[in-house]
Amino acid sequence: MSVTPVESKSERRTSRNTIERRTIPRAPGRVPLNIVLGLLMVYFLVPFWWLIVNSSKSSAGLFGGGSSLWFADDIDYVQNFIDLFTYGGGIYARWLANSALYAIVGGIGATALAVLAGYGLAKYTFAGRRFSFAILLGAVMVPTTALVIPTFVLFAQVGWTNTIWAVIFPTLLNPFGVYLMNVYARDAVPDELLDAARVDGAGEFRTFFTVALPLLRPAIVTVLLLSVVASWNNYFLPLVMLSDNRLFPVTVGIGLWQSTASTYGAAGGQSLWSIIVLGSLVSVIPLIIAFLTLQRYWRGGLAIGSLK
Amino acid sequence: MTTTLENVDIPTKRRRSVSARQNLMGWLFVGPFGIVFIALLIVPIFYALYLSLFQKSMIGGTRFVLFGNYAKAFTDPSFLDGVWFVIRFSLVLIPLQMAVSLAIALILDIVITRYARFSRLMIFMPYAIPTVIGALMWGFLYSDNFGPLAEIFEAFGQQAPDFLSSSLIFYGLLNIVTWQWAGYYMIIIYAALQGIDPTLYEAARIDGASQWQIVLRIKIPLLTPALLLILVFALIGTLQFFNEPQILQQLAAGAIPNDFTPNMYAYQQAFSLANYNYGATISFALGAVVFVCVYIFLFATRKRGSFTS
Numbered sequence: 001m002s003v004t005p006v007e008s009k010s011e012r013r014t015s016r017n018t019i020e021r022r023t024i025p026r027a028p029g030r031v032p033l034n035i036v037l038g039l040l041m042v043y044f045l046v047p048f049w050w051l052i053v054n055s056s057k058s059s060a061g062l063f064g065g066g067s068s069l070w071f072a073d074d075i076d077y078v079q080n081f082i083d084l085f086t087y088g089g090g091i092y093a094r095w096l097a098n099s100a101l102y103a104i105v106g107g108i109g110a111t112a113l114a115v116l117a118g119y120g121l122a123k124y125t126f127a128g129r130r131f132s133f134a135i136l137l138g139a140v141m142v143p144t145t146a147l148v149i150p151t152f153v154l155f156a157q158v159g160w161t162n163t164i165w166a167v168i169f170p171t172l173l174n175p176f177g178v179y180l181m182n183v184y185a186r187d188a189v190p191d192e193l194l195d196a197a198r199v200d201g202a203g204e205f206r207t208f209f210t211v212a213l214p215l216l217r218p219a220i221v222t223v224l225l226l227s228v229v230a231s232w233n234n235y236f237l238p239l240v241m242l243s244d245n246r247l248f249p250v251t252v253g254i255g256l257w258q259s260t261a262s263t264y265g266a267a268g269g270q271s272l273w274s275i276i277v278l279g280s281l282v283s284v285i286p287l288i289i290a291f292l293t294l295q296r297y298w299r300g301g302l303a304i305g306s307l308k
Numbered sequence: 309m310t311t312t313l314e315n316v317d318i319p320t321k322r323r324r325s326v327s328a329r330q331n332l333m334g335w336l337f338v339g340p341f342g343i344v345f346i347a348l349l350i351v352p353i354f355y356a357l358y359l360s361l362f363q364k365s366m367i368g369g370t371r372f373v374l375f376g377n378y379a380k381a382f383t384d385p386s387f388l389d390g391v392w393f394v395i396r397f398s399l400v401l402i403p404l405q406m407a408v409s410l411a412i413a414l415i416l417d418i419v420i421t422r423y424a425r426f427s428r429l430m431i432f433m434p435y436a437i438p439t440v441i442g443a444l445m446w447g448f449l450y451s452d453n454f455g456p457l458a459e460i461f462e463a464f465g466q467q468a469p470d471f472l473s474s475s476l477i478f479y480g481l482l483n484i485v486t487w488q489w490a491g492y493y494m495i496i497i498y499a500a501l502q503g504i505d506p507t508l509y510e511a512a513r514i515d516g517a518s519q520w521q522i523v524l525r526i527k528i529p530l531l532t533p534a535l536l537l538i539l540v541f542a543l544i545g546t547l548q549f550f551n552e553p554q555i556l557q558q559l560a561a562g563a564i565p566n567d568f569t570p571n572m573y574a575y576q577q578a579f580s581l582a583n584y585n586y587g588a589t590i591s592f593a594l595g596a597v598v599f600v601c602v603y604i605f606l607f608a609t610r611k612r613g614s615f616t617s
Binding site: 067113142208229251 | 327329330331332333334335336337338340341342344345348349351352353355356359412415416418419421423424427429430431432433434435436437438439440441442444445446448449453454455456459487491540544547548550551554555558559571574575578579584587588591592594595598599602603606
């Protein structure tokens with residue numbers, strides 16, 4: 001929290017904690033609430049538990065009765081891993097790499113554009129600013145899937161479909177990111193500080209990079225994380241744009257496996273189910289790690305839009 | 309562009325040059341996003357509108373029909389049923405999701421222990437899961453082949469409910485979406501709760517307010533902007549429902565037709581039947597409906613929240 005420029009806010013938070021601690025010293029009525037929290041955790045974690053347990057099973061174990069919420073006798077992680085990464089010529093590793101590429105390039109691009117535009121809207125009174133802001137707010141309300149079909153037809157005319165750009169370009173558009181950045185920049189970057197830098201002879205871009213950018217860091221991490229998640233989790237856009245399965249992100253790839261396995265029914269698709277389960281587990285690990293390690297940034301950042 | 313030159317100018321002239329510079333710099337910063345915005349939002353919207361004004365047929369090729377496609381869409385039971393489904397779904401889902409996330413956030417605001425902090429993170433976790441994988445995980449849990457439901461209900465001598473059947477798929481989907489998003493909304497509400505000035509609680513306690521009164525009279529009213537933000541997001545998200553039903557379609561044999569939601573129908577029209585004109589019509593109509601709904605909603609609640617400030 002030390003990077004937050006709004007000093008009063010972090011002060012308030014700490015003073016609040018001390019107040020809470022003083023006034024409610026381990027109240028006894030907390031036991032039911034703790035039980036409720038425990039039950040909620042069970043509900044929110046059951047699917048993960050199911051994945052962890054069942055990705056240890058062979059196809060026979062998956063279908064062969066036994067509890068689906070507990071491990072089978074033979075734990076087959078290693079064999080399943082080998083199957084997962086060798087099936088179809090190792091296509092799964094490629095899907096993971098594609099997802100990472102789309103998420104990182106698209107996410108960084110979207111964030112860079114959002115930082116520039118959000119800062120520009122917040123700190124410069126240029127002609128057309130009010131209009132731009134009104135249009136931006138309208139754009140937040142446009143459902144992104146409504147754009148996919150016309151974008152596909154447009155891209156098809158210039159031969160961009162079925163390329164990585166067909167997935168990356170549309171990801172760059174993040175009106176909500178610009179909105180968040182604008183709201184944050186208005187408060188976090190004091191005009192006096194910018195004026196002081198200007199008086200000291202720094203140019204506009206230098207002021208932006210050396211003064212404003214460090215102050216915007218929490219919002220930047222938040223917008224980056226939100227963009228990366230949106231892109232990593234995207235399904236509709238790549239499903240429409242791509243036909244070559246070597247370009248698929250992991251979401252579309254697993255969807256493909258799942259529909260293949262379902263078409264063949266339990267009998268023919270059996271061997272596929274065990275790698276679908278493990279593949280699902282592996283595909284969620286990168287983002288979970290990202291969220292856990294970047295906690296202290298996004299926790300504050302997610303509040304930006306809601307406080308204003 | 310050097311500041312030293314401007315500093316020696318006389319004040320009025322300086323103000324004018326500053327404003328010209330503000331213009332230039334403002335557009336330099338906003339410009340790159342502006343280009344992307346026009347190319348990937350404005351152009352596709354108008355292109356969808358353009359496409360929707362034409363009809364392609366086997367004989368006679370493509371012809372201009374003005375609003376013919378819209379007349380067709382708004383009398384097409386596939387489209388109307390899909391719209392009705394997503395509206396019904398939103399009406400149940402959004403209050404449920406908001407109640408769940410608000411309740412969890414309020415609990416976490418009261419219980420401040422390491423255990424509570426850990427549970428906050430765990431409840432948020434599903435947000436990091438792709439909706440495709442989330443739907444697949446629950447699809448497994450629901451299915452008789454893989455899932456624990458049959459086991460659990462058998463232990464009580466009961467028949468397990470089949471959430472993949474056409475009568476219960478509504479609730480099956482309701483559960484998946486709530487599971488996926490409640491944690492994210494909870495974090496937004498929780499963060500807003502942290503922003504409330506704690507002296508308000510102190511003052512209320514001195515006046516003899518109970519914990520419940522503090523929640524109902526102070527916390528919830530002050531959370532209005534956050535709740536409004538969530539509501540708008542949930543509404544936009546639900547009306548364009550696609551991923552979960554599309555994935556469950558295979559597992560839930562027959563319960564989810566191709567025209568289950570407007571987006572699935574648009575996808576089917578455009579990519580299974582190569583009818584881009586009608587697909588674009590549905591997309592545009594859906595986008596317009598969502599936009600107008602959200603706009604009216606925000607306008608109606610303008611006095612209470614300040615999302616659009």
